[in-house]
Amino acid sequence: xxxxxxxxxxxxxxxxxxxxxxxxxxxxxxxxxxxxxxxxxxxxxxxxxxxxxxxxxxxxxxxxxxxxxxxxxxxxxxxxxxxxxxxxxxxxxxxxxxxxxxxxxxxxxxxxxxxxxxxxxxxxxxxxxxxxxxxxxxxxxxxxxxxxxxxxxxxxxxxxxxxxxxxxxxxxxxxxxxxxxxxxxxxxxxxxxxxxxxxxxxxxxxxxxxxxxxxxxxxxxxxxxxxxxxxxxxxxxxxxxxxxxxxxxxxxxxxxxxxxxxxxxxxxxxxxxxxxxxxxxxxxxxxxxxxxxxxxxxxxxxxxxxxxxxxxxxxxxxxxxxxxxxxxxxxxxxxxxxxxxxxxxxxxxxxxxxxxxxxxxxxxxxxxxxxxxxxxxxxxxxxxxxxxxxxxxxxxxxxxxxxxxxxxxxxxxxxxxxxxxxxxxxxxxxxxxxxxxxxxxxxxxxxxxxxxxxxxxxxxxxxxxxxxxxxxxxxxxxxxxxxxxxxxxxxxxxxxxxxxxxxxxxxxxxxxxxxxxxxxxxxxxxxxxxxxxxxxxxxxxxxxxxxxxxxxxxxxxxxxxxxxxxxxxxxxxxxxxxxxxxxxxxxxxxxxxxxxxxxxxxxxxxxxxxxxxxxxxxxxxxxxxxxxxxxxxx
Numbered sequence: 112x113x114x115x116x117x118x119x120x121x122x123x124x125x126x127x128x129x130x131x132x133x134x135x136x137x138x139x140x141x142x143x144x145x146x147x148x149x150x151x152x153x154x155x156x157x158x159x160x161x162x163x164x165x166x167x168x169x170x171x172x173x174x175x176x177x178x179x180x181x182x183x184x185x186x187x188x189x190x191x192x193x194x195x196x197x198x199x200x201x202x203x204x205x206x207x208x209x210x211x212x213x214x215x216x217x218x219x220x221x222x223x224x225x226x227x228x229x230x231x232x233x234x235x236x237x238x239x240x241x242x243x244x245x246x247x248x249x250x251x252x253x254x255x256x257x258x259x260x261x262x263x264x265x266x267x268x269x270x271x272x273x274x275x276x277x278x279x280x281x282x283x284x285x286x287x288x289x290x291x292x293x294x295x296x297x298x299x300x301x302x303x304x305x306x307x308x309x310x311x312x313x314x315x316x317x318x319x320x321x322x323x324x325x326x327x328x329x330x331x332x333x334x335x336x337x338x339x340x341x342x343x344x345x346x347x348x349x350x351x352x353x354x355x356x357x358x359x360x361x362x363x364x365x366x367x368x369x370x371x372x373x374x375x376x377x378x379x380x381x382x383x384x385x386x387x388x389x390x391x392x393x394x395x396x397x398x399x400x401x402x403x404x405x406x407x408x409x410x411x412x413x414x415x416x417x418x419x420x421x422x423x424x425x426x427x428x429x430x431x432x433x434x435x436x437x438x439x440x441x442x443x444x445x446x447x448x449x450x451x452x453x454x455x456x457x458x459x460x461x462x463x464x465x466x467x468x469x470x471x472x473x474x475x476x477x478x479x480x481x482x483x484x485x486x487x488x489x490x491x492x493x494x495x496x497x498x499x500x501x502x503x504x505x506x507x508x509x510x511x512x513x514x515x516x517x518x519x520x521x522x523x524x525x526x527x528x529x530x531x532x533x534x535x536x537x538x539x540x541x542x543x544x545x546x547x548x549x550x551x552x553x554x555x556x557x558x559x560x561x562x563x564x565x566x567x568x569x570x571x572x573x574x575x576x577x578x579x580x581x582x583x584x585x586x587x588x589x590x591x592x593x594x595x596x597x598x599x600x601x602x603x604x605x606x607x608x609x610x611x612x613x614x615x616x617x618x619x620x621x622x623x624x625x626x627x628x629x630x631x632x633x634x635x636x637x638x639x640x641x642x643x644x645x646x647x648x649x650x651x652x653x654x655x656x657x658x659x660x661x662x663x664x665x666x667x668x669x670x671x672x673x674x675x676x677x678x679x680x681x682x683x684x685x686x687x688x689x690x691x692x693x694x695x696x697x698x699x700x701x702x703x704x705x706x707x708x709x710x711x712x713x714x715x716x717x718x719x720x721x722x723x724x725x726x727x728x729x730x731x732x733x734x735x736x737x738x739x740x741x742x743x744x745x
Contacts, residue, residue, distance in 0.1 A: 112173060114150040115140060117157040117184070124163050148173055148201065155180025155211065160223065161237070162189040164197045171199035171242055177208045177215030179252065184208075188219035188257075188434070193234030202243025208252035219434050219458075220258045230457075233260040233372050233433050236379060241438040241447065248436070250451025250478060257458045259434035261484060262372040265503060266426040267364035267411060269384075270300075273352035279308050279344040285326045286341075288351065293319045296333050297353060300423040302365075305347020310339050314424055314561070355421040360404075360413045362427065367408045373429055375403050381431045381461065383487060383506035384413070385524035386421050387542035396544030397421070398506050398524035400430075400466060400488060426542070428505045428523065430487035434458035438472050441465075443490040443508075446476040453480040462488040468526070470508040475499055492525070493517060510543070513551075522546075527568070529553060536560055549577035549596045557581040562592065570596055571630040573637060597639040598629040598727070603737070613702040616659045616739050626727050626736040635670065638726035641738055645720045648678060648713070656723060657710040657743040661699040663734040669695040671729030672736065674709040681716025688713075696736075705739060 115129035122128075124143050131137030133154065140146050147168040153159050155178045165171060175198075178184045189196050200206060208215030219237045221229030231237060237257075241247060248255075278287035286308075293299070297319040301311055311317075317329035320338055331337030355362060362384075374380050386397035397419055405412035411427060436456065438447045441464040448460065462472035465488055473494040474486040483501045486492040491512040492504040498516040503523070509530050510522035517534035521541075528543040529536075531551035537558045540546045543566065547553055550569030554577070562581050569575070577596040583589065593600035603625035607613040615621045624641055633639050648654055658674060673693040680688040692709045699707070713721065727736055 112148050112150070113138075113140075114152065115146075116152045117154050117159055120156075120158045122160045122162050122189075128159075144168075146172055150174045150204075151176075153177045153184035153186055153215070155184050156182045158185045158187055158223075160187050160189055161196050161198060162194075164195050165199040166195070166197040166238075166240070168199050171201040171240070172204075173201045174204035175200070175206045177206075177217065177253065179209050179211040179214045181212045183211075183213040183216050183254075185216035185218060185225065187217075187223045188231060188235065188237035190219075190221055190223050190231055190235055193232070195236040195238065197236075197238045197240060199240045200242060200246050203245040205245075205247050205249050206239070206253075207249040208254075210252045214252050214254045217253060217255045217257070220256065225256070228256075228258055230258050230260040231434055235433060237434045238378070239436045241436070241440070243440055244442060244445065246438070246440070247446045248448050250448055250454055253451060253454070255451065255454040255456065257434045257456055259432040259458045259484065260372050261432065261457070262368065262429055264366045264368050264371055264373075264429075265485075266428040267362075267366045267368055269355060269362040269364050269411075269421060269425050269427055270352040270423055271355045271363065273350045273363075276301075276349040276351060279341060279349070281308075281341050281344055284328050284339060284341045285321075286329065286351070287326050289325045291322075291325070291327065291351075293322060293327065293353070295319055295322050295327075295335065298422055299329070299351050299353050301329070301349065301351050303345055303347045303349045305349075306343075306345045307349065308345035309342030311341065311345075316422065316424065352423050354423045354425065355417065357418065357420045358416045360416045361410055362413065362417075362421075363410050364427070368411070368429075369406050369408045372433070373403070373406050373411075374431065375406060377402070379431045379433065379435075380404075380414075381429075381459075381487070382411075382413070383428045383430055383524050384417060384421070384425065385428060385505065385542040386419075386425045387523060387539075396524070396526060396542065397425075398542070400506050426523070428485075428503065430459055430461055430485055430505065432459040432484060436460045437463050439463050440471055442471055445472045447472050447474050447489070448478065448481070449476045451478040451481065454478070454482070456481060456483040458484055460486045460489070462490070473512075474504075474507070475501075492522075529555060540565065547577075547579060549575060551575065551577070553577040553579070555579050558583065562594070565594065567594070571632050572596060573632055575637075595639055596630070597633040597637050599625075599627050600639070600641060601625040601627065605737075607702060610663055610735055611702070612661060612705070612737050616705040624738040624740050626738070629727065629730050629734070629736075631730050631732075633727060633730045635728045638673075638728045641725040641727060641736075642740060643722070643724040644740075645722055646742075646744070648715045648719065648721045650681075650715060650718045653712065653714045654721075655710055655712040655745045656721075657708050657745070658725065659705040659739040659743070660696055660707045660709065660736065661702075661704055662696055662707070662736045664696075664698060664729070664731045664736065665734075666698050667696040667727075667729050667736070669693060672696055672709065672725065672727055674711060674723065674725050676711040676713060677722040678713045678715045679717040679719040 520538035
């Protein structure tokens with residue numbers, strides 16, 4: 112074993128550029144193969160182009176340090192010619208840096224120029240392989256910028272058979288496919304090259320109902336319950352498709368990835384098969400990590416058959432990229448990326464040891480502001496940290512374990528999508544056994560997420576704050592919903608739908624706040640927050656805020672619904688006084704009865720904001736509270 116220091120800027124395989132003495136005059140490696148089990152230091156001011164393949168090394172190099180400086184040292188992936196450039200790191204050793212004005216750097220891009228963001232051409236494969244216990248990338252003193260050639264399609268949607276609808280009868284709600292072969296209660300989905308028939312939606316599961324040899328209806332639930340009222344015939348090519356039986360390796364797919372950056376080359380052919388059934392979670396979540404053997408225009412072939420049936424809408428996610436950080440440790444707590452700030456991991460981060468329902472490693476253990484393309488196979492995709500942005504977390508035990516301010520496009524095929532933390536999901540939260548756990552603190556905003564099938568564990572937990580705020584709920588514009596640990600808060604039209612009020616307090620049909628699905632532990636220790644908002648108030652002016660309420664509860668006792676107001680009292684700069692009203696609320700006489708109110712009267716002693724909030728602290732099974740959110744101000 113020896114430690115070699117770079118002597119200048121050059122290719123990795125230039126043996127004379129490595130010396131056992133930092134200032135030169137020592138010995139050089141005998142060959143690239145002889146570098147196995149040796150330690151390397153890239154000195155400040157030197158750029159080393161990584162142009163070798165260490166995959167055949169028995170151990171891997173025994174650590175790499177990249178020193179910072181005014182001109183920092185840098186390891187850059189070969190971009191000038193196709194090939195596999197494989198950096199193997201020995202068990203118990205790390206890739207790390209130092210900071211001196213600047214941090215040490217790792218770069219993979221199109222032209223090897225720091226600051227440029229072009230993709231490393233797809234024919235170039237840059238792999239960092241971490242081996243065994245204790246091997247990791249210690250990123251605190253590293254600037255890392257990796258830019259892979261991403262595929263146009265990150266996944267394909269697979270199906271068993273698809274058949275074209277030849278007629279849509281809007282009077283009888285019947286679809287015609289001659290000799291379709293389906294039976295009542297078979298699970299299907301529907302798609303169109305144009306517009307779907309009115310009342311039907313993409314990516315929603317339906318059940319065959321009222322079938323004849325050549326016709327059928329579509330029901331929302333099994334047993335023919337909720338047969339869809341079809342309001343228009345749609346246009347384009349309308350197709351109905353079903354799922355795939357277990358034991359198949361060839362999977363039909365809608366997306367053509369034969370010319371995309373998908374590969375059947377060993378090591379770059381890894382995928383995750385996820386059953387993402389939309390209307391309800393599968394009874395046991397279904398993810399299968401595997402490899403590809405063939406890519407056709409309308410199908411892909413797996414190296415192993417599917418181990419269970421796949422519902423329509425199942426997806427196969429490509430986890431491999433041409434830049435890859437891999438770890439082979441058989442340990443749930445092994446770290447892959449530790450610390451660091453604002454690193455770009457536009458690549459795959461993948462734990463390779465596990466299969467089935469066994470997962471290893473923390474993908475991103477900590478750090479701040481990292482950008483990541485895909486994390487796969489990890490026990491925890493993101494363990495902690497602040498403000499990480501990830502495109503896809505798939506085939507992990509926990510997608511997000513904790514942390515604050517994360518932004519993720521898709522979490523899919525995980526046992527638990529979100530364990531705790533705060534952030535934004537802008538895309539999909541699907542195909543997980545549990546999408547969210549409310550047993551710890553959770554506060555995520557969901558955009559463009561279909562919540563009709565969201566699966567939650569730990570809801571109704573005592574002394575826990577947890578909520579998901581969904582904008583454009585179920586992909587309906589301006590529909591909003593909050594799923595809270597203690598109940599749902601929904602934007603609801605006063606239009607007499609279900610138990611909703613028949614009109615608003617002004618005699619119209621505008622929207623109110625609905626509190627429903629209230630949980631049994633809802634009480635003063637576990638309140639359901641209906642709203643918080645601010646109103647400006649003037650110094651010395653008495654003002655009363657009145658909120659109109661109706662409820663289907665038999666009655667809410669005093670203290671069961673509380674309006675709280677905080678305002679500036681003038682005692683000291685920023686000093687606040689709190690007042691509240693928690694009067695009893697009677698059951699509504701009818702669905703137009705807004706006679707029940709909570710109100711507060713205040714006289715602020717400074718100009719400033721008045722903070723108002725309303726909380727429900729009483730449970731009654733299967734009943735709701737409706738609040739008109741616009742106060743009467745007098």
